[in-house]
Amino acid sequence: MNIRQCTICEANDAGYAPRVNPRLCGDCQDWDDLLHVNFCRERSEAHAPLNPVSFCYKHNPDWPPSRKGNYSELKDLEFFSHEHFATRRHCIMCSAVGDALDKASSEGGDGQETKIAVWRPFIFDPGKNQWNVRDEQTAMEKGMVPWFQKCVLAVCVATTPTGEDSWSYQPRIMEFILRYEKWCYDLSHIAPWVRQVMDTNQIKRWLHRCVHEHGEECSTLRIPSSISLPRGFRLIDVHERRVVLPQSQVEYVALSYVWSMASNSPEKQSLQLHSENTEYLEMPHSLTDSILPEVVADAIHLCVEIGQRYLWVDRFCIIQDDLDLKAEQIDAMGVIYDRAFLTIVALGDGPTTGLVGLSCRPRQQGFQNWSWDLLPTMSNPVGEARIPLIDRALSESAWNDRAWTFQERALSKRKVYFDAGQVYGGCTRERWQEKPEDVDEGEWSKSEAWEIQELNDRLWDFSQDSFAVYSGIISHFSPRKLSFPNDILRAFAGVVNALELQLKRPILLGHPEEFFTKSLSWVPQPGFMATRRVLENVPSWSWASWDSKATWDNDWTIAPGIYLAATISGLKASFVNFHVSDPKEGLRPVKERHQPLEDYLVEQKRAALKVIKEAAAAWWPSSISSDPVAIEVGELDELIKHVWDWAHRKAQDDDGAWPPSTLQIPRSERLHELSEVATAFTALRNLEQTIDTRWWPPTVAKDLETYQQLEKLSAEARALAEERPNSLIFNTTCAHLRVGPFGRMWFKIPPRRNLSGCAIQNKDGIPVGITMAMAPQLTFDMFQKGRECLVALLGICSAKRWMQWDKGERSILPPHHVKEMCLFVMIMEEKDGVCQRLAVGVVYVDEWMNLQPQWRTLVLA
Template sequence: MSSKSGPLSLCQRCQEWGKINIHNMTYGDIINQAGDKSTTIKEYVSIEQLAQQPYCAICTSILNVYYMRSQVIPVLQSWPARRIVVCITGPFYLDKGISNAGKLLPRGPDISDPNYIAIRMFLKIEVSTLPLESSEENKEEPSFTYRVGQVNVAMKEVSGAPTQFTATPQFVMKYSNEATPVLCDINEWEIPFFNIQVLRDWLRHCDEYHGKQCVDQNNKNATLPVGFRVIDTHDMKILQPNGFVRYVALSYMWSGESGNDIQLEESNVEGLEVKDSIRALSIPGVIADAIALCRDLGERFLWVDRLCIVQDDSVNKPIQINAMDRIYSLANFTIVAALNTRTGLGLPGFTNRPRHPRSSAWAPPHDAEVEAQGITVQHIIDGSVGTSLWNKRAWTFQERLLSKRRLFITEYQVIYECCKGQATELLTWGNQTAYEPIAGQDSVTRGDSSFEDEETSGSQQIDEVLGFYTKSQYSGNSYAIKETSSIRDYCFWVKDYTTRQLSFGTDILNAFIGVGNALGAALSSRMLYGIPEKYLAQCLLWSTSGVAYPRGETYEIPSWSWASCLSPVLYDWRYVDYDRYFFKLASLVYFYYQDPGQGLRRLDVEERWMEDEISIEDLSRREDLPALSGRRIPGEWRTNRDWRDCPQNPWRAVEHQTLDPDACRIAAMFPGALIFNTTVASLGIDHMYYKDGIPEKYQVFNASLSNISGEHVGILSELDFDWVEAHRSAEGNKKLFDVIVVSGGLVKYSMRNNYAFFGYWDKMWLLNVMLVQRLPCKPFVARRVAVGTVTLSKWKDCNPRWETVVLH
C-alpha cells in the first residue's frame, strides 16, 4: 500500500532518522537489524548548525523546542549561536524496554492508519553554553557531531560546559507503509486529556491486589473528629454525616486571591447544607474539577478544607486541624493538585481543560535509559511531583505523607501512588490501541491485565496497559507513615518539611501536627513541639546552615525545637546508615520538662548505652560499661578508663540527679522549657581553618571550640563565617561562651578508621554538646545557638562544672 506523501527532507546529519530500522520495532518483515542491541543515536550540534538546515524536518523540530524554552532563559538570548550546543540523544520509548533475559523488547508500531506506520517516541535534548572565545573572528566552525563509538575531538570542549536546560519532547514519526518504509512526517505528540477509565482501573487494581495493605474499605469503626463535614457531589451541598462515610480528600494550594476566597463560615453553614447550594457559589476551578472528577470516578463524598472546616469557628477549627492524620489517612484516596500555580484555575487534562499544547517540552525531563531506550520509572514521581510548587508548600507535606493512596494531577500527567506500588499515565501512552485518551470519553474497552504486583528483588514488573509498577526497594525514603516507621524516617521528613514555604510562620507546628500525631503512634511516643519525647536526646542534635535564628513570631516555641528555627534543618547522622553506632548514643542526662498543662515532669526519654537500651541508673551500678562489637571500636579497658576520667559519665549523672530548687521555680515562668543537670564549660570559638595566618572564608563551615588555654577540644557544626568572626576571641579581648553536654557517642566510622590507623584511640569517644546563650535577666535560663562535639578525653581540661540548666 503506498503512502499519500513522499519522504521528508532531511539534512546529511539526520539521514539515519529517515530509516525505520533505528527503532526496535517488529511489524511484518520490518525488524531492527541490530537485534537486541541498542540503536541509540547521540550527537552534538550547535544552534548555528541547526539553523543552517531550515528544510530538515529533524533539525527544525529540535530548533523549535530550543526557541520555545530559550525565551525564559536570558543567557541563551544573548549567547552566540555558535557557542550554544545541543546534545541530542534518542530515540526513547515510554516503557522500561528490557525483558527478563536482559534483551531489548521489540515494540509494536501504531498501524491504525493503513497508509502509515506511526512510532511514538521522545528525544533527550541537553542545551549547554560553551565559554566565549577571546575573538569570534576567523574561527573555523568546529564540528560537534558525535555518534556512539565515534568520539569527535571537538566533543572535549563540550565537557564541563554549563547545562542551561534539559528537555524530553515527544514526537510521533510516520513512516510509509511500503516495502522500504521512509519517514514521511514528524509531529509533536501530546496527550491533552487524561483518561478517566485509566484512573478507575488504577484504583480497582489496588483494591483487588493490595486490599487492606493500602486502604481499608470497611472503616465503620473509624472515628473522625466532631464536626467533620464533606461535600455531597451528587446533591452539591455540605453534609455533616452521622457516622463514617467513604470519602475522597483533596490536597491543593489556596490561591489567596480576592474573588477566589469563598469558604465555609458560621454565617453560611446552614445555607450550604441545602441541596444544589454549591452550584450557586463561585468556587475555585480546582475544587469544581475535583468535585466533578469524584463523580466520574464513582465517589460521592469529597473533603475539602476550605468548604468542610468552619474557618471562623475558634472552637471546632483547632479540633479539625489536630485531626488531619485521621482525615487524610481514612480517606479512600486523595486527589492531589500537584501544580505549579496557585491560581486555582482547575485540573490540567480534565474535561475542558487541555494541558499545555507543548506539554512534554516544558515538563520535567524523563529519566531516559539509554541501553533500554526507555525510561527509569523509579524517579517519575520525584521529577513530576517533587519539583512542583505544590510540593514546596509546608501545609501540603502532611497531606502527602498521611494519605495512603494519592492520585497526583500534575501539569503534564497523572500519577498514582499507594503503599505497594505506583502507576503513571506515561506508561499507558505507548499502547494507543488499548487506551486512546479522548476528551469527554469516560470508558474504553480493553482486555484485563494479568499484572500481579509482587515484591521483587530484581527488575521491576510493569503492566504495559495499566502503567503500574512495583516500588523499588532501593527508592529511598517514601512518603508514607507505617507501623515500621523509625526515627530515621522522622529525621528525613523534618529535613524535607523545614525546606518548605509557609505564608505564616506561626503555622510551623499546626502544619505538622497531623504528622506528629501519626508519628507519635508509630514511635510509641508523645510529641513535644514537633519532637518525639522518647528520642529527645537524639532529636536535640539538629543543625542548620548558619545560625539558628528564631522565628520572630514564634518565640513561644522553645529554642531546643527545630520548629523555632527560620532556616531548613537537618540531622547529619541520619545519613550514616552503614555506621550503626553513629545513630546510637550514650545517655548522660535526666531530662525534665515544664509541661504547659501538667507542670514540671520527668520525660519518658529512652536511655541507652550505644546499642543497649539500659537506664543510666542501671549503668551506674556496673563496674564496667557494656562492651561494643564491630570494627574500629575502642577496647573495653580503654573505654572504661576514658569514661571514668570524664567529669560527666553515668556514675556521676546519678550523683547529680537533684535539680536546683531555684532553677525549678524560674522554669515555671518558661512553659516548654527543658530542665536538666549537666556539666557546663566556658569555651572559645574560632575559625576551623587558617592559611598563612588568615582564616579561610567559607560561607558555612564547622567552627573550632577551644578551652581557656587555647587548646582545640571540639567543633561546632555549620556556622556562618561572619558570625564566627564576630564572636571569636581577639588579642586582648577573650570571649567565652557556655557549652553544655547533652549526650555521648562515637565519632563517625570514617574518622574511627583513621584514628585506629594512627593509634589515636583517645579520640574515639566524644560528647554531644550545645552552645547556649544565657538570658542575663534570669539565672539558669539559656537558649540554644548551635550543636557540636567535644572529644571526651578533652572535657576534663575545659574546667566543666555541674549546673541545672533551663533550656528554653
C-alpha cells in the same frame, strides 16, 4: 547493538542512488528514515552538540549529560523565518514546523519578529520496538506496518522586537505523530500529537485493582479507628453540589493542594465556608463551577467520573471563622486524610490552575515542555522522550515543597497526582502512571514509566520503635516551606498524632521524649544556609526554631590537622534528667528512655583491655588468661584492678610516666607504628576515663543525700522555667568557653564540600573540642570573631581511631579499633539566667575535667 539497519546509510554504503521521498524537500530527506534522522546524524555529528537538559521538563534539572562539556549555544543553530517555510508548503515537515512557527508568532503578539531552528527528534517508544524489531518482515507479522511513531521534536524559538537585532533564544518542543508506510521509513504524513485529555477509566482500574487485590496492605489505618473524625465534620456532596453534615460514616475522597494556587481569580480564591454563608452553601446546587476555585471544581468533576459521591476540601468543609472548631479540625487533619478512600493531589505546576488533563480542563497544546525528559543518545541510540518518573515529578513539584502537604502525603492510603502534562498515582503496593492513547496496556505495564513496585508514599513504617523512623520523618519535613512560620508544628500535628498513637510515646515540640537527648543533637543541614525563626512558644532547642533541614549525622568527620581529628559517632549514653515547663501540666519530667551510661562504660572497658592483651602483651599480667570480651560483668572490675596494678608496677620498674593521662599521644585519626608502651598507655588512658567519672558528679556521689542534692533543681531556675512555656530545666556540668573559627575560617569536609565548624577553646586559647559542621555562612553569622559561650554536658559520644602497625616485628599485629570517649555538649548563650541553643559539639573527657566544670541548674528556652 540490537537495532535495525538504516535504509539511507545502507543504500549509500552499497553505492545505490539515494531514495527520494517526494513529500519531503531536499533539506528534509533525512526524515524519510527515523533511525537516520536521529541516530545516524548523531553518530556523524550532524546534530549540534546542545545540552538536552535545557529542553527538558523542570522535573529533571540534573539529567545525566550526553557529553563532558563544550556544548554549543542555542544561537549557533540554523534559524529560518516564516518566508522560508512559506515557500516549502509541499514538504510535510516544513509545513508542520511552519504552522507551529505561525502559532508561536500569534501567541507572541504583534510587534516582534520570530524565527525557529530545529535541533533533533526524541522518540517516545516505551516498548523499545525500534530496538527489538530489526526487520520489516517481523514488523508486518506483528501488525506494525504502517508504523505510527510519536515524536518530540526539540526546537529553538528566537524572538526580537520588530526592527531590533537583540534576539532572545528559548528552547522549546513540538509533539508530532509520524506515519511511516514501511518499518520506520517512507514518511507519508505528519500530524500534531494531541494529548489534551486523560482517560479517567485508567484511574478507576487503578483503584479497583488496589481495593480488590491488595487487601489490608492498602486499607490499614495509620491512626486507630478508635480515634473518630472531628465534630462538625463536613463534606461536599458532588451530586447535589452542596456542603453537607453526613449523618453516618460514608466513603469520601479528600483533596490536597497548595491553597494559594487554587485559582487565579481573586473572587474564587476568596470563597470559603464562613458562618454567614454556611446556610447558603448547604443548599442544593449552590457550589457551581462559576464560583468555585478551579481546583475544587475539577475535583468535583473527577469524583463524579470515578463514582465517588463525597469530597472533603478544607476551605469548604471547615468553618473558617469558628476558631475553636477550626483548630479542632486542623489538629485532626491527619485523621481526615488517613480515613479518606482516595486523595486527589494538585501538584501546582503548569500554566493553568485546576486538575489539568480532565475533560473539563484539557491540557494546553503549545511549545512549552510540560511533560518530557529528553534522554541523550548515550542512554538510547535513537534518543528517547520519557515522561518524568513519579518520584521526580513529586519531589520537584510546588505541592511537595509545602509543609502542610507533608502529612497529607504521609497518611493518605491512595493518591492520584495531577501534573501539568501527566497524571500519576500510587498506593502502598504500586505506582501508577497515565498510559498514552494507543499504547498497548501490556506493553505499558512493562515499561520503566509504569514500574509496578512499591511507591511507599506513606513514607515510613510508624510501627517501628526506633530513632531512625523519627529522624527520617523530620529530615523530610523540616525543609518544607510555610506561608506563616508559626504554623510549623501545627502542620506537623497529624504525623505527630500518628507517631504517638503507634509508638505509645509522647512527642514534645517535634522531639520524641523516648530519645530526647539524642533528638537534641540535630544540626542544620551541613553545607546549606540556615536561619533562626523567632516563634512564639517554640524554644531554641527544637528543630522547628530553624528554617532549615534538620539532620542527625551518625558521623562527624573532622578535618585532618584539627585538634579533634577523628570520626565522631552518635550518642552512646544519655544521663541528664530533663524537665519541661508544659503549658498544660506545669513543670514535669521528660519521659526519656536513657541509653545506660554503665552499659557504655562496660563496652569501653572491654575494648581497652582487649588492646592491652593483644597488642601490648608485656603490660598484661601473665597470670591472667581471661578474655576481656567474654568475662562476666561482675568480674570485670576485679580484672581491671589486676591489670591496672600490673601496669602501674611495670611503669615504675621501667621508669615510665604515670598515670596514663600524662603521656600525651597525639589524637590523630590513625595511630601508626606505636611502640608497645605507647599502645598500652593509649588503652590505659581510655580505661582511666571509664574508671574516673568525676565528669558526671552523680556517679561519684558518696551517699544518698549527696546524690539527691545533686539531682535537685534550684528554686530560682524553677521559677524562671515556669515563666517560660516549653522551656527545659535540668542539672548538668557546664563551663564558659570561647567558641570561634579555627585559624582559617573555612575548611572542607570532605573535599569539594564547603563546611565549617568552630573550635571550643579554654581560657588559654587551646582547643578542647569542636562544634558540629555547619554552612560557612552560618559559622560566620554565629561565631565570626569568636565569643564566650556557656557549654553544657548532655551525653557521651565516641571518637573512632585505628591502631595499625606496618613495619618491624609488630607488623604481624592485626589493626585495632580504639573508641575514645567524647562528651556531647550544647553550646548556648545565656542572658538573665536563661539559655538559648546555638550549636552542639563534642569535647574530650580529660580536657573537660581540667576545666573544673560547675554543677548547675540550667533553663533552656
